[in-house]
Amino acid sequence: MEESTTENPPKTFTCRLCGFSTAFTYYGQKPPNTRAIVLLEECFVTRDPFSPDKEKFLVLGSTCSLCKTCVCVGSDCSLFYTKRFCMQCVGKHLDQFPHQIQAELAKKSPKAAAL
Amino acid sequence: MDSERGRHSRVWDWDSRQCRAQLDEIFFRQHDYIQAGSPEHREFWAFFDRFQRFKIKREMSGPAEERREDKKGKKKSVTKTVDLGLPEEYDARYRINVSVCTRDIEERLGKSDHRSRQRSSGPGPHEISEFRLTLLHFLDFSQRQSFGKLAKLRQEQKNLPIFQYRDRIVELVKQHPVIVVAGDTGCGKSTQVPQYLLSAGFKHIACTQPRRIACISLAKRVSFESLNQYGSKVGYQIRFETTRTTATKLLFLTEGLLLRQIQQDGSLSQYQVMIVDEVHERHLHCDFLLGVLRSLLADRSDLRLILMSATINIKLFSSYFNDAPVLQVPGRLFPIQVIYQPIPPEEQPSRSEKLDPRPYLRILQAIDQRYPPEERGDLLLFLSGVAEISTIQEACQIYATHTRRWIVLPLHSTLSLAQQDKVFDIAPPGVRKCIISTNIAETSVTIDGVRFVVDSGKVKEMSFDPKAKMQRLQEFWISRASSEQRKGRAGRTGPGLCYRLYAESDYDAFAPYPVPEIHRVALDSLILQMKSMGLGDPLTFAFIDPPPTASIQTAVTYLKQQGALDSCGELTSIGSLLAQLPVDVVIGKMLVLGSVFNLVEPVLTVAAALSVQSPFLRSSQHNPDCSTARQPLQSNQGDPFTLLNTFNAWVEVKGERGGGSRKWCRRRGLEEQRLYEMVNLRRQFKELLKSHSLLESQESAPSGGDREQRRKRFTEKKKLHQMKREHELQEGSKRKVLKMNEGQEGEFSSGSDMEEKGKRKKEKDGAGHDLDIQEVKFKLRHNVSELQEAVNASQDLSSRQQALLKLLLCRGLYPQLAVADEHNTTRKDSDQVFHTRNKQGVVIHPTSVFASDPEVLHVPEEDIRETGADGKESSKHQLLAFVTLLETNKPYLSNCVRAPALQALLLVANSVDTNADCTRMVVDGWLELELREPEEALRVLSTALKLRAEWERLLQVQLGQSSSGGEAVQGVSRKDVGKLSDSLVRFLLYTEIRYTLRRLTALKTQNLYVGPQPETDLSDTKALVLNPLFPGAETKPDPIKGGLRLTSSFTYNCLADSKNLYSECLRTFWTCPNCSLYMPLSPLERMHHEASCRPAGEQQQDDGESGEVKPGPASASRLSRVYHCDVCDEDLTLTSTEILKHKRQHMHSAK
Structure with a gap:
């Protein structure tokens, strides 16, 4: 993920739920230079800014498999369970998720549940 | 379960190094996302171990429960309308959005498996899939980690x-x-x-x-x-x-x-x-x-x-x-409560007394009473200066030792960096830091975790006295802006409390803002820079807040004195060079002067040393161990020489022991950081001189010669870079927890804590963190062996080189000169008094070598011949050149060097005035020298004038060379330089003339000069005599002083001297030692003759030399010039003596 020397205006990824916003460099399932690694969903990807290694990637977010909303991977906004679900859709279909996930969500944020 | 089976069937040990290596070969190859040997690879295996442990723990704590609940969940989902198509059984793996394909290798492995399995036990499919799963978890984990960091970062930005x-x-x-x-x-x-x-x-x-x-x-x-x-x-x-x-x-x-x-x-x-x-x-x-x-x-x-x-x-x-x-x-500060607690009159410090610690101790007590120790929050106390800090520190320390609830730490810029750094360390639970600081913590240093601020309301600030050309460090009330800034330090991490040790009415009376620096300091460098930027007249420049006119004028005058500006205020060639150097004018001058002579290396070191804070820690000064260890570094020639010795010794230690220099410095109470700064600065100076062609850039790299060495240097550099990177990565991540006795050590026992520190160092070594990053940076930037060579050139200077170096320092530092008070010999060591031109009664700073060894400045008893009221007659008078004059509680001179007075003055002073027979000289209108023998006086004066002229010539050639871009090869010839330095040294060391030296009294200053004289026959004749010393510059009557100006710095016979009013026309018979001319000559005529007449041998040699370069009347032109005689109405080529003879001829014939 070489930083392009020609000045393309950076494309920005914005999470529709929390407003998290940052530039992304790739969208898809196979970020460059990831070798054997494949993503199981189409993702917004950037270079991992916290790694000195230029080839490390970081998944920022993707679209919810149900409502197609753009969401970040933060646990307050979405979860991945074979597919990406935004938290709103998770809430709607909570009963279809395994109890481990249900328990986890309930434990994590009574506040969020109240909303 | 799975792993158990694996263990039974084959010998597969996850912990075995061999097994892990086999997995590395499959998953972490050269081109894989994670490569064996990389930091991620290490992280992975650490993660792997944790993950294994986690799995084992989970397996043991009942998987049965999990399964039961699973079923419950499944039943529910049947009732749903939209089927999300989620798998029936929960698996954490489904939560990972990454997959790793290694089928290619696995397949390859699978084929060869049959053979290899018999020999060695490779990973089976179970191990592979288990491993892959762990890898997925690791990838997911690191994704989460990085994303979490990024999200947190963005959140913090949003919250600002x-x-x-x-x-x-x-x-x-x-x-x-x-x-x-x-x-x-x-x-x-x-x-x-x-x-x-x-x-x-x-x-x-x-x-x-x-x-x-x-x-x-x-x-x-x-x-x-x-x-x-x-x-x-x-x-x-x-x-x-x-x-x-x-x-x-x-x-x-x-x-x-x-x-x-x-x-x-x-x-x-x-x-x-x-x-x-x-x-x-x-x-x-x-x-x-x-x-x-x-x-x-x-x-x-x-x-x-x-x-x-x-x-x-x-x-x-x-x-x-x-x-x-x-x-x-708007800012983001937590609310801060302000408590005004003015110091009661009985605790107010009187002018000479130490600060009374009671008001400060009461606040410590109050905090202890009101706030439980579990509630964290440190105290920051603002005082005006170092002395005040140590007074209060001492008192607080006693309280702290007693209560065990405080760790007292001083903070000011003269502390070692390690000690300064301690304020960022953490106090153990139940204990608060009490940081006692100068205003350094107001803006420059920001300490988090401060809850209480105590503000004394005082600050010591530098001001500049243009009249005495002296800096002054004085205590003032702070401004309201500073006061608010100090208060704000209590509210950075939570609500805070600010105690102001003054009344609210005081606060209201404070100035709104601090005085801007431009109103407080000497503007020399600024004006020089303005000139070089072509900004026109500094007096009309549109400053945001123009500095006082007097300040600007003082600076301009000073720059003129220094030769950086000409009389019209324009930049001279040396001035434009000085403007490029990022140092004080005096230091820049030293560098330029040093480049002419073969003394570049020591001058570079001295210039660098004088431009940074002193490496000698004040706190170690009273430590006997340190003093003993420092002893061999001391030079009684002056502080610049001590600094030179110190630097040289340090470089030597660096070369021999590398990182061991740290210990070496500690033992001597030296702040090594300053030495690192010196070595960097020194290099910058060297490069600047080279880029201005003042220094030959010798291609020192033995090109191709030592390939082995270069290769070694290359690998070393690579390793060092790696170390530096690693250091940067872990930097700031760890803050130490302070020990209860911290702060006591160092300040009071900096030498005896050696063992203690040694222990600490070892502990740290064990943890592998004790990388001396400064040493690494130093090695990256400098080639130690090259540096050693350079240093060797300035080590063990001969007394001749030392004399020359002193002269360069004096000329650089001029007019910053001081003379000893005439009664110093009868005073105690600590009461020695000195005088500068503009400031009387200054003392030598206690850190200077002359403070501890003032006798070397005294005129030796055996050399004195009393001459009554006029003072002591001796050939051993000395003067001091100094770098700074700073008034704190007294006016102090720092960084002094001593030099023989008469010689140095005649060679560097801007204005030397004499009487008719030159037995009385006044230098710069404040120092009076009297010599007994007119003969000797004339000789010494004329030698000095000659030397100065030659010095000036070489300097101009050198500077001209630099401005012409270094093209001119025929610049300063080594021979000329050698000859000049020889003569200068001879003059400095072997001029044995008895004279008296004293400051002019006010009365004498008033009637110093004869003033302009009506044109007489005599002055008329003299005006006609062209000046042989400085061709092109005419000898003119001085319009103010009277007498005759021979050179820009020498005016003859302008001193009002009742006894010798007519001696200028008194001629005595004199034989020239060179050309054996014998005739009656006036002093002036004699000087003229001497200036142009060389010893026979030398003259011939000169002819030979110059003959090659410019054939023709080279030698003739040097001594003779065209003289138009009005009487003969003819152009004659004559030497000045011949002109005199010729004129006299006419005079006689006219009579």
């Missing part, structure tokens, strides 16, 4: 008060050439505004800071925040360090450095946006920079300027830039 002004700021910058962003502590302007501009697409952004350290830390922070931690989009540039590359779009740099850049490139075309931060601090450079930028804006309509300031005096900045729009951002 300035965030909501983001678009507004960008918009304003686009619309206006200048804007002012005003915001208080914690609003985030310094880190965010540059980023906003960066992401808005601005490219060449520079952001100035008043402090170097801020440049580094801001560049670090902003590159992290703009996700460019490992790139060079954001960089910094300070005096010796830069991370700037061609890719750098945002550069943090110091104000001084930006000014230097403007000096090189007047339009500053390399930047599109200039951010000037902390303008409210009103530093000299910043005020000047604003002035320069203001005039630059007229030519650069595309330039954008952003001033950032605390909410102090914003209007001043806005109106200076044509009412630039102001954006005011």
Whole structure:
């Protein structure tokens, strides 16, 4: 993920739920230079800014498999369970998720549940 | 379960190194996402171990329960309308959105498995899938970790008060050439505004800071925040360090450095946006920079300027830039309660007494009573100076030792860096830090975790006395702005409390703002820089707040005295060179002078040493061990020589023991950081001299010669770079916990804590953190063996070299000279008094070698011949040249060097006036020298004049060479230089003339000169005599002093001297030792003759030399000139003596 020397205006990824916003460099399932690694969903990807290694990637977010909303991977906004679900859709279909996930969500944020 | 089976069937041990290596070969090959040997690879295996342990734990704690609940969940989902198509059984693996394909190798392995399995036990499919699963979890884990970091970062940015002004700021910058962003502590302007501009697409952004350290830390922070931690989009540039590359779009740099850049490139075309931060601090450079930028804006309509300031005096900045729009951002401070607690009269310190610690102790007690120790929060106490700090520290320490609830730490700039750094360490639970600081903690040093502030309301500030040309460090009440700033330090991390040890009415009476630096300091360097930037008359320059006219005038006069400006105030060639050097004028002069003679190496060292803080720690001065260890470094020639010895010894230790130098320094009470600064500065000086062709750039690299050595150096450098990177990565991650006795050590027992420190060091070594980063940087930047060579050149200077070096220092430092009081011999060592031209009664700073050894400055008893009221007659008078004159409680001279008085004065002084027979000389209108023998006086004076002329000539050639770009090969010939230095040394060391030396009394100063004389026959004749010493410069009657000006620095017979009014025309018979001329001559005539007449041998030699270069009348022209005789009406080529003879001929015949 070489930083392009020609000045393309950076494309920005914005999470529709929390407003998290940052530039992304790739969208898809196979970020460059990831070798054997494949993503199981189409993702917004950037270079991992916290790694000195230029080839490390970081998944920022993707679209919810149900409502197609753009969401970040933060646990307050979405979860991945074979597919990406935004938290709103998770809430709607909570009963279809395994109890481990249900328990986890309930434990994590009574506040969020109240909303 | 699975792994159990694996273990049974084959010998597979996850912990075995061999097994792990086999997996490495499958998953972490050269081109894989994670490569064996990389940091991620190490992290992975650490993760692997944790994950294994986690699994084992989970297996043991009942998987049955899990399964039961699973079923429950499944039943529910049947009732749903939309089927999400989720798998029936829960598996954590489904939560990972990454997959790893290694089928290719697995297949390959599978084929060969049959064979290999018999020999060695490779991983089976179970192990492979288990491993792959762990790898997926690891990838997921590191994704989560990085994303969490990023999300947190973005959240913090959003929470900053300035965030909501983001678009507004960008918009304003686009619309206006200048804007002012005003915001208080914690609003985030310094880190965010540059980023906003960066992401808005601005490219060449520079952001100035008043402090170097801020440049580094801001560049670090902003590159992290703009996700460019490992790139060079954001960089910094300070005096010796830069991370700037061609890719750098945002550069943090110091104000001084930006000014230097403007000096090189007047339009500053390399930047599109200039951010000037902390303008409210009103530093000299910043005020000047604003002035320069203001005039630059007229030519650069595309330039954008952003001033950032605390909410102090914003209007001043806005109106200076044509009412630039102001954006005011609220700060983020927690509420701070202010308690006014004025010191009761009986505890007020009287002028001479120490500070009374009681008011301070009461506050410590009050805090202990009111706030439980579990409630954390440290105390920051502001005092005016170092002496005050140690008084209060001592008292607080006693209290702290008693209560065991405080750790007392001093903080000021003369502490070692290690000691300064302690204020950032953490106190153990239940204990508070009590940091006692100067105003350094007001802006420069920011300490988090402070809850209580105690403000004494006092500050010691430098001011400049233009009349005495002296700096003064005096105590003042602070300003309201400073007071608020101090208070604010209590509210950075939570609500705080501020005790003000003055009344509210005092506060109201404080000045609103501190006095800007430009009003307080000497402006020499500033004026010089202005001249070199072609900014015209400094008096008319539109400063934001013009400095006092007297200050500017003093600086101009001083620069003229120094030869940096000519009489019209224009830059001289040496002046333009000095303006390029980032040092004081006097130090710059030394460098230039040193480059002429073969003394470059020691001069470089001395110049560097005098430009940084002293490496000798004050706290170690009274430590007997340190003093003993320092002893061999001391030189009683003067402090610059001690510094030279110290530096040389240090380099030697560096060469022999590398990192062992740290210990060496500690034993001698030396701050090694200063020595590192010196070595860097020294190198910068050397490069500057080379770039101005004042120093031959010898291609020292033995090209091709030592390939082995270069290879070694290369690998070493690579290793060092690696170490530096690693250090940077872990830097700042750890803060030590302080020990209860911290702060006591060091200050009171810096030598005896050696063992203690040694122990600590070992402990740290064990942890592998004790990398001496300074040593690494040093080795990266300097080639130690080269440096050693350079140093060897300045080690063990012969007494001749030493004498010459002293002379260079004196000429550099001139007019900063002092003489001893005539009664010093009868005074105690500690009561020795000295006088400068403008300030009487100064003393030598206790750190100087002359403070402990003042006898070396006395005229030796055996050499004295009393001459009554006129003082002591001796040939051994000395004077002191000094670097600084600073008044604190007394006026102190620091960094002094001693030199023989008569010789040094005649060679360096700007104004030497004599009477008719030259037995009385007055130097610079304040020192009077009287010699008994006119014969001797004439000889010494005429030698000095000759030497000066030759010195000046060589200097001009050297400078001319530098300005012509170093093309001229026929510059200063080594032979000329050698001859001159020989003669100078001979003059300095072997001039044995008895004279008296004293300061002129006020009365004498009044009637010093004869004043302009009506034109007489005599002066008429003399005016006709061209000056042989300085061809081109005419001998003229001095319009003010009277007498005759022979050179710019020498005026003959201008002293009002009743006894010898007519001696100028008294001729005595004299035989020239060179040409055996014998005739009656007046002193002046004799001097003329001597100046032009050389010993026979030398003359011939000269002819031979110059004959090759320029054939023809070279030698003749040097001695003779065309003289038009009005009587004969003929042009004659004659020497000056011959002219005199010729004229006399006519006079006689006329009679």
